[in-house]
Amino acid sequence: MLKLRTRAMAAILTLGMAGVASAEDYTSYVNPFVGTTNFGTTNPGAIVPNGMMSVVPFNVMGSSDNVYDKDARWWSTPYEFNNKFFTGYAHVALSGVGCPELGSLLTMATTGDLEPDYHKYGSAYTEETATPGYYGNRLTKYDIVTEVTATKRSSAERYTFPGGRGNILINLGEGLTNESGATVRRVSPTEIEGSKLLGTFCYNAQAVFPIYFVMRVSKAPSSQGYWKMQRKMEGPEAAWDPDNGKYKLYTKYGRELSGDDIGYWYSYDDLKPGEQVEVRMGVSFVSVANARENLDKEQAGLTFDRIAADAKKIWNDDLGRIRVKGGSDEQKRVFYTGLYHALIHPNVLNDVNGQYPKMESAENGHSTYDRYTVFSLWDTYRNLHQLMTLVYPERQIDMVRSMVDMSKEWGWLPKWELYGRETFTMEGDPSLPVIVDTWRKGLTDFDIDAAYEAMKRSATTPGKDNPMRPDIDLYLEKAYVPLGVYSGDMSGDNSVSHALEYYVADAALAWLAEQRGDTELARTLRQRSLGYKNYYSKESGTLRPKLADGTFLSPFDPRQGENFEVVPGFHEGSAWNYTFFVPHDVDGLVKLMGGKRKFVDRLQMVMDSALYDPANEPDIAYPYLFSRFGGEEWRTQKEVNRLLGKYFTTKPDGIPGNDDTGTMSGWAVFSMIGMYPDCPGEPFYTLTSPVFDEVEIDLPEGRKLTIEADRTLPSDIYIQSMTLGGKPLKKYRISHDELLKGGTLKFNLGQTPKK
Amino acid sequence: MLKLRTRAMAAILTLGMAGVASAEDYTSYVNPFVGTTNFGTTNPGAIVPNGMMSVVPFNVMGSSDNVYDKDARWWSTPYEFNNKFFTGYAHVALSGVGCPELGSLLTMATTGDLEPDYHKYGSAYTEETATPGYYGNRLTKYDIVTEVTATKRSSAERYTFPGGRGNILINLGEGLTNESGATVRRVSPTEIEGSKLLGTFCYNAQAVFPIYFVMRVSKAPSSQGYWKMQRKMEGPEAAWDPDNGKYKLYTKYGRELSGDDIGYWYSYDDLKPGEQVEVRMGVSFVSVANARENLDKEQAGLTFDRIAADAKKIWNDDLGRIRVKGGSDEQKRVFYTGLYHALIHPNVLNDVNGQYPKMESAENGHSTYDRYTVFSLWDTYRNLHQLMTLVYPERQIDMVRSMVDMSKEWGWLPKWELYGRETFTMEGDPSLPVIVDTWRKGLTDFDIDAAYEAMKRSATTPGKDNPMRPDIDLYLEKAYVPLGVYSGDMSGDNSVSHALEYYVADAALAWLAEQRGDTELARTLRQRSLGYKNYYSKESGTLRPKLADGTFLSPFDPRQGENFEVVPGFHEGSAWNYTFFVPHDVDGLVKLMGGKRKFVDRLQMVMDSALYDPANEPDIAYPYLFSRFGGEEWRTQKEVNRLLGKYFTTKPDGIPGNDDTGTMSGWAVFSMIGMYPDCPGEPFYTLTSPVFDEVEIDLPEGRKLTIEADRTLPSDIYIQSMTLGGKPLKKYRISHDELLKGGTLKFNLGQTPKK
Incomplete structure (x- = not known):
């Protein structure tokens, strides 16, 4: 190019x-x-x-x-x-x-x-x-x-x-x-x-x-x-x-x-x-x-x-903080281009003298750290901030400080913040998982008290006083958002998408509430985060819009909503693009679907039947869900490899759709080094086969994270075994702490799926 | 109203x-x-x-x-x-x-x-x-x-x-x-x-x-x-x-x-x-x-x-600086409304801290006097600045200082200045008569050296470097501006109007040049100011556009140009509106026209035949020209009285046309107190019958100018005799000095024209 x-x-x-x-x-x-x-x-x-x-x-x-x-x-x-x-x-x-x-x-x-x-x-x-x-x-x-x-x-x-x-x-x-x-x-x-x-x-x-x-x-x-x-x-x-x-x-x-x-x-x-x-x-x-x-x-x-x-x-x-060896030249280009795109937003807002426009104000603030802006959080909360936390923690902590200070200035954490203005683009409460995720990974030098107050405010303030969750009243009452009540429009209502985001956010906040001794609130939030079950329809085998009277939307086509078509209940996607999006309670969803086998088969069907949209956020963690099940991890490795090869190239069309301020690129960056943060708010990575033979990541205080992959052929994409610090590693989802303290993570790769 | x-x-x-x-x-x-x-x-x-x-x-x-x-x-x-x-x-x-x-x-x-x-x-x-x-x-x-x-x-x-x-x-x-x-x-x-x-x-x-x-x-x-x-x-x-x-x-x-x-x-x-x-x-x-x-x-x-x-x-x-008694209530209203309108422009430009936008510059100046703006000089040089000089001299001196400082800032005196920009509206070099007029009336506390240099620059700089006189080259060469040469458009060319203004300006400057010992320049300018004779056509009995080859425009209709119709040679008027506009050399024009009788009859014909336009400036001094001739002064008194009664009222349409930043009102104010400055640049007033019985004008240092009129009936509009300081006054045109130092000016008025 x-x-x-x-x-x-x-x-x-x-x-x-x-x-x-x-x-x-x-x-x-x-x-x-x-x-x-x-x-x-x-x-x-x-x-x-x-x-x-x-x-x-x-x-x-x-x-x-x-x-x-x-x-x-x-x-x-x-x-x-x-x-x-x-x-x-x-x-x-x-x-x-x-x-x-x-x-x-x-x-x-x-x-x-x-x-x-x-x-x-x-x-x-x-x-x-x-x-x-x-x-x-x-x-x-x-x-x-x-x-x-x-x-x-x-x-x-x-x-x-x-x-x-x-x-x-x-x-x-x-x-x-x-x-x-x-x-x-x-x-x-x-x-x-x-x-x-x-x-x-x-x-x-x-x-x-x-x-x-x-x-x-x-x-x-x-x-x-x-x-x-x-x-x-x-x-x-x-x-x-x-x-x-x-x-x-x-x-x-x-x-x-x-x-x-x-x-x-x-x-x-x-x-x-x-x-x-x-x-x-x-x-x-x-x-x-x-x-x-x-x-x-x-x-x-x-x-x-x-x-x-x-x-x-x-x-x-900046790019050299992740040094990769092996892989093709094309793969290196895809990787560093992805990392490049992931390092554009959020971007600095304050001037050299520290001044910046306060959130939703005509006044200026003065910042002693780098104040950031352009928070496309419905996108970036899924992987971009996790990438920052891992590789650019000095920036991530400032991004979180920026978010918390916005709440001090305006009362609310950001959703889609743009140069001091909340644009209310897309939905949910994505700053909650970002903050909890960052905190849980040990980046704690920010005002957690203020952050917690702002998160609680967003999760609990009822009625019109809550700009972040416009449909919170019925969400609190029913643990789901009924179709059409708030929008007054059954055809273009995003009620299910809204609620799914709230579940993820409330699950993240529940953890923090528990930590801070707010046991009762933690319990309530956890319970609320399971409200997705209201949407599960055995008939369609998907989540499905639900009316205020508790009945499901009928007729209903779970495929409707492809290519950004406006549909009832789902925003920029079909029911299939959203149905597996319960990252904080995968086990619960498995039970609803009738067990692991049915879950895995149905997810594989989605991947195989073009019901997966690689170009938008709701389903981008789907391929990693296979790795929640012993013997099915090879499906993650296969699908991620397939998607990387198909959608991420060095051609001008080498990103599947809007890069979403680096989130699509973030998906590729994580996937290419063999790991993905599959649940925002939880300090875990699901592992997959790296495309490179060696990955070295700079960590604070001169430490390094090293990932190695032994392969004979480039087409050796299946994990045969893993070691962490020389010891065998059996699980495919490990914590941030384990990863950082465990020593070199080593993959043995081969041609054969390990079933 | x-x-x-x-x-x-x-x-x-x-x-x-x-x-x-x-x-x-x-x-x-x-x-x-x-x-x-x-x-x-x-x-x-x-x-x-x-x-x-x-x-x-x-x-x-x-x-x-x-x-x-x-x-x-x-x-x-x-x-x-x-x-x-x-x-x-x-x-x-x-x-x-x-x-x-x-x-x-x-x-x-x-x-x-x-x-x-x-x-x-x-x-x-x-x-x-x-x-x-x-x-x-x-x-x-x-x-x-x-x-x-x-x-x-x-x-x-x-x-x-x-x-x-x-x-x-x-x-x-x-x-x-x-x-x-x-x-x-x-x-x-x-x-x-x-x-x-x-x-x-x-x-x-x-x-x-x-x-x-x-x-x-x-x-x-x-x-x-x-x-x-x-x-x-x-x-x-x-x-x-x-x-x-x-x-x-x-x-x-x-x-x-x-x-x-x-x-x-x-x-x-x-x-x-x-x-x-x-x-x-x-x-x-x-x-x-x-x-x-x-x-x-x-x-x-x-x-x-x-x-x-x-x-x-x-x-x-401000209004009370001229106190009138007698006359009708309507006349008082017309008078003070006229004075009111004459006191609006020029207006102050500097701020309370003395700053103002410099002429034709993005920089600011600082003024120790009141810097004025809105100089509609093609209008106001005829009577408004003379009114300022007589009654508001502290303002007039600042207006002249403003004009001179503009020339220091930009190189050129103003023509139609508007908030620091020269708009080049209308024509001529009207600041020259204003400055000379003011100086000759004893208001001399301004930088006359700089003013003189700027005036000479305007009157003598040839070619494209002279923005004030766009057609100066042929004017200098031929002492007239030929039709169509500069405009390239015979139909809408203002050549005669341009030249007539230059003549008046050069006559004024000639006086100053003589005073300053520039005898040769004075001679040249005086000679140039008589160039109007080039335009006189015996055939039409008027001034008439002239071509570069010295021949007159033919065919030619001296009436053409009424009601702002675009015509060759004359701007906003007909040949009749301009023909008598040689205030600095009325005697010369009289000779051209074949003597006093023919001049007076022709002028009276203009007044009687609707060839006089009371709504625009070129001919507004016409009625006062009669008073240049012994035995004909009654015509001035009659015409001024008629025009005041017809065109200046207390109705919304009580001004004959555009007030021209107070110039029309200035004509009425002067006319109603019995005097008019009929040649800009010359410190003279032509007298006429006041409409009031007594006029008292405050002068500097507590002095007063008193004008009295003895009349039996309001319709006693003809001057029978005059005294100045108790002594008989025979002439109808007196100097500024005579007027101010002479004591009470008294008119005896009657019904009968004094022929």
């Missing part, structure tokens, strides 16, 4: 390698183009791990040469691999989400006469290159080489012009977000500052927030100014105004300019052939002053090449 | 009178509704003399109940007397101009459910009241009494609600200006701040500037937020978004919001019957911080009633 590299890029790679000394270059295995088709919605933009800033090629508007256009259909990523028409670089974008958001502050370079209309200034491109922290291409219309890199909170862009007239543009009117409105002000001949409104993510109309920016160009222009689309007037006024309904250029104005569709340009009359003009931008979600401080502090005196080399080194250090 | 007064208003009037002690209430003669029909484009809003802030009822949009709609036709005033649909109060508006501008920051009060669409929230009104510094009405749809008053840089608004639910709105999307784009930010539960772009006056696309504001409400609301018109989306995105293409309410957001069509609301859930909510707003053209300081410094602790009473007192002091 790595296309041609420019000479400049080659130089950067060399520089980067110098920084890493003799260590392996793990970034060379990352292909940022993976996931950029097939609705993976990742992008090849430049970013550092969990950075606020990303600089992303924007190619989803302005031309019918593009296959996908942000305004012509539902579209949620600034970049698509097959699109052709580049209209600039977006600053700060989301990776792997399903709703359009952010992706604004679009910078562009052009030659010739100034043209503020993106339909006209956009260009085809070639020589596309992307490596961690760097992206570049060549604009064929202009013969301009464009390159971008990033620090945590700022961007650096380098435009190499063919000479003559050239322009640098920033478009503040467009972006992936559906919010509009921006303001910009000239600060000096080479600096502007401003803000733009973002938000309404997944059409949560009140979840809006501003981004602030400061942008500099490296060379004072021959001329500069603003542009703004003029309101269309009718009649005699229109006749007088040559700019009516057009982009007007403000050539002599130098103070604030605001509007829906505005921009700013710098024009250079006489560039030398090959002359480079650089653009630097700092952003903040607090203020313009902080955006400037972020830019100054993170870039002081640094060249573009140095920033790119630094970004590469940071990535290499 | 004064409609019903509310009880609140009665209280204010009482308060106001207390402040004025036993002196006469001159404000009671002012009818701010005069000039609010007939395209007078004045307004009845609240303002203090030459104040930055005006608070103007806005009734020119949103309903077909309005006769005139700002978006349906060319429209240049926020208020029209016959319109019915009130949509709020504009903050900072222009008075008496012919192009749409300013009139934004629209505040409104409503009851019931919040409605952000002005088409729906507007209301009919009754009980309209306006006196200097105060305006009020009752909104019939809501039964809300609205009242507004102003300090120099801030507004106070009082809304008396019927009780129950009420709302205060500020609409930042609409306004009279054709520029759009604003930003607003919540500062506290009762304060917002922001800015809005204004400009493109008369479609000078680059003459744009921001207004900054801080607004407070007196009572914390039950809820508040922003609104913004949402960009219209198509397809699946539109289907998801309930706000698509509508005004969206931002109920939970509290940081910056920017856009083309935005606003902010405060809602009160439970107002008591008769409860009042007040709004206070400070503005600045420098910054939000200055807007806040202006508000704080000018309103600290003051009640609405006190601010209104202070405004009234300031007006009374």
Whole structure:
């Protein structure tokens, strides 16, 4: 997927390698183009791990040469691999989400006469290159080489012009977000500052927030100014105004300019052939002053090449925390690309001075740790935070602190938090399992008292006062959410999905309540977490929507809901995608289904009959359920191997669907090293056969986790035996503590399933 | 025209009178509704003399109940007397101009459910009241009494609600200006701040500037937020978004919001019957911080009633500088209303801390005197600055200082300056006569060296480097501007009008050059100022456009150009409107026309044949030309009397056309006291019969100018004899010095023209 590299890029790679000394270059295995088709919605933009800033090629508007256009259909990523028409670089974008958001502050370079209309200034491109922290291409219309890199909170862009007239543009009117409105002000001949409104993510109309920016160009222009689309007037006024309904250029104005569709340009009359003009931008979600401080502090005196080399080194250090040997080159690329995608969100929210926008507030807080944002928790609570806890614990503890502080600021833990706003996207109470999971794995340096209070509040506050569980009253009363009562709409009701999430959350909280001596609450919560049994229908052999009167929805088709079809009871899935999702009480579900054999057969039928959706979260732990049963673990190994091979590749479509801020990638990362956290909130991993021969993971205080696999052939995917610290290991689900303290985990793999 | 007064208003009037002690209430003669029909484009809003802030009822949009709609036709005033649909109060508006501008920051009060669409929230009104510094009405749809008053840089608004639910709105999307784009930010539960772009006056696309504001409400609301018109989306995105293409309410957001069509609301859930909510707003053209300081410094602790009473007192002091006795009540009303309108522009630009936006710059200056703006000089150089010089010299000197400092900041003196931007509206070099006129009348405490340099620059810089005289090259070469050469358009070329203005300006500058010893330049300029002779056509008996080859335009109709019809050579007028406009060389024109008799007869023919346009500036001094000739002065007295009676009344249409920032009113004020400055740049007044029996004008240092008229009947309009300081006065044109030092000027008036 790595296309041609420019000479400049080659130089950067060399520089980067110098920084890493003799260590392996793990970034060379990352292909940022993976996931950029097939609705993976990742992008090849430049970013550092969990950075606020990303600089992303924007190619989803302005031309019918593009296959996908942000305004012509539902579209949620600034970049698509097959699109052709580049209209600039977006600053700060989301990776792997399903709703359009952010992706604004679009910078562009052009030659010739100034043209503020993106339909006209956009260009085809070639020589596309992307490596961690760097992206570049060549604009064929202009013969301009464009390159971008990033620090945590700022961007650096380098435009190499063919000479003559050239322009640098920033478009503040467009972006992936559906919010509009921006303001910009000239600060000096080479600096502007401003803000733009973002938000309404997944059409949560009140979840809006501003981004602030400061942008500099490296060379004072021959001329500069603003542009703004003029309101269309009718009649005699229109006749007088040559700019009516057009982009007007403000050539002599130098103070604030605001509007829906505005921009700013710098024009250079006489560039030398090959002359480079650089653009630097700092952003903040607090203020313009902080955006400037972020830019100054993170870039002081640094060249573009140095920033790119630094970004590469940071990535290499992060990726290198997991060192794999063996496996094919393709598998290494899949692995490190997955790890790369898992290290994008959540991302840092606070500025270099510690300020950040408080949760659901117009006020700013000051943080002594890294405050994080973009918590797509319905996705990430399943494996991404477990990956953080294991490999990046210093980040995971800050993520949990961030979540707990949100509850202090707003009263509630996050569900789908986006830059200080709760978007209420998807459902459940996913922060509870994340916090309990983290605590149980020994990361405890956060305010557990406040966390516990907030978790209890969410699990027990009745009525309209509880924004996290809109249907809590009947859930508390009946231990299930009846179909249609809250939504008033039987056809598109997500009642079963809601309740299934509450069960998982309440099970996690029950453990903590017990620990803290709230025995009665623990008992209640545990009991409540078993309410899924209400939904089990012997007739269909699945969970099934239930009405308020206790009867099941009829007629009922458990296959309905494939491909995001709207169905009663289930959100983004069919009954089959949800039926086995009781990770905290698998034994209970087994009993309901009539025993292990029936459970296993039915689960295998799901896997075999295309009733398993690899592209969305509810069923992604299904393959690991086989390993709960002695003699059936080979099915996990087989299915995981099959799914990895089929859905995770180094092609642009190498992620099965939305990456979901790294959760799909997280599934692949865990699966490829031979383990998976199959129940959020429980500190356990289910084991499977690693694809690599050796995996070494850095742990705190210089400790390491080593996983080895003995295989003769690459197709040796079945576990024959295991040892932990040299001692035989019989069970396939082990605790976090056992794993970390047990010494090397060793797999003996073979061709034959061990039944 | 004064409609019903509310009880609140009665209280204010009482308060106001207390402040004025036993002196006469001159404000009671002012009818701010005069000039609010007939395209007078004045307004009845609240303002203090030459104040930055005006608070103007806005009734020119949103309903077909309005006769005139700002978006349906060319429209240049926020208020029209016959319109019915009130949509709020504009903050900072222009008075008496012919192009749409300013009139934004629209505040409104409503009851019931919040409605952000002005088409729906507007209301009919009754009980309209306006006196200097105060305006009020009752909104019939809501039964809300609205009242507004102003300090120099801030507004106070009082809304008396019927009780129950009420709302205060500020609409930042609409306004009279054709520029759009604003930003607003919540500062506290009762304060917002922001800015809005204004400009493109008369479609000078680059003459744009921001207004900054801080607004407070007196009572914390039950809820508040922003609104913004949402960009219209198509397809699946539109289907998801309930706000698509509508005004969206931002109920939970509290940081910056920017856009083309935005606003902010405060809602009160439970107002008591008769409860009042007040709004206070400070503005600045420098910054939000200055807007806040202006508000704080000018309103600290003051009640609405006190601010209104202070405004009234300031007006009374200013109006009372000219005290008239005799004449009808109607004449007094016309006079003081005219004086009121003449004291609105130019208006103060600097903030209380002295800062102001520098001319054609994004930087701010600091002024130790009052920096003025809104210099409609093609109009005001004819009489308004002469009125300022005579009666308000402390303001006139600051106005001249402002003009000179503009030349220091930008290189050029103003032509039609608007908030730091040169709009290049109309033509000529009108600041030259203003400065020379002021200097020659003894107001000399300004930087005459810099002024002189700037004047010379304007009069002599050739080519494209001279923005003030776009056609200077051929003017310098031929002493006239040939038709069509510069415009490339024979049909709408203003060449003769341009040149006529240059002649007047160069004549004024010639005097100063001579004074300063630049004898050669003085000679050249004097010679150039006689270039009008090139345009004189014996055939038509008028000035006439001339081609570059020296031949006259043919065919030619000197009547063409009435009613603002576009014609070759003349701007907003016919050849007849311009032919006698050579005030600096009337004798020369007389010779061209074949002597006094022919000149007088032809001028009288113009006056008698409706070839005189009382509604625009070029010919407004015509009636005074008769007095240049012994035995013909009665014609001046007759014509001025006739024109005053016909065109200046106390009805809403009591100004003949655009008031032109007070110039039409200035004509009436001078004419009614018996004198007129008939040649800008020359310190002379031509005398005519006053309409009052006694006029007393305050002069600096406690001196007074007294004018008396002895008449038997009101219809005694002809001067029989005059005395100055008791000595017979034979001439009808006297110098400023003679007038001020001569003692009482006394007219004996009678029924019979003195031929």
